[in-house]
Amino acid sequence: xxxxxxxxxxxxVDALLLSASPDRLRVAxxxxxxxxxxxxxxxxxxxxxxxxxxxxxxxxxxGMSPSYSLPQTHARTLGAT
Numbered sequence: 001x002x003x004x005x006x007x008x009x010x011x012x013v014d015a016l017l018l019s020a021s022p023d024r025l026r027v028a029x030x031x032x033x034x035x036x037x038x039x040x041x042x043x044x045x046x047x048x049x050x051x052x053x054x055x056x057x058x059x060x061x062x063g064m065s066p067s068y069s070l071p072q073t074h075a076r077t078l079g080a081t
Contacts, residue, residue, distance in 0.1 A: 003027065004056040012056060 001017040005027070015027040018035055025038040025045060038045045038053050045053040 002057075002059040005029075006054040006056040008051040008053070017058075 003015050003017050005013045005015050007013060013029055015029045015036075018026040018028055020026075023040045026035050027038070028035050036047075038047060040046075045055070047053060
């Protein structure tokens with residue numbers, strides 16, 4: 001699933017969602033050599049250094065249910081491609 005992340009400071013980053021659970025997200029970000037993990041802390045997604053991360057958009061690929069959602073996550077945009 002394609003996602004747009006909004007990092008602290010407002011920078012937007014395209015990413016591919018690899019896995020998700022109620023307390024962890026793993027994403028692949030172009031240009032980074034390894035997957036990045038974010039954790040849900042006090043109701044907000046956080047980097048390993050404590051920076052806030054917001055889910056800006058979730059784009060559902062063909063064959064996936066558009067009703068898919070991440071626990072405790074509200075994307076600014078949810079769309080099907």
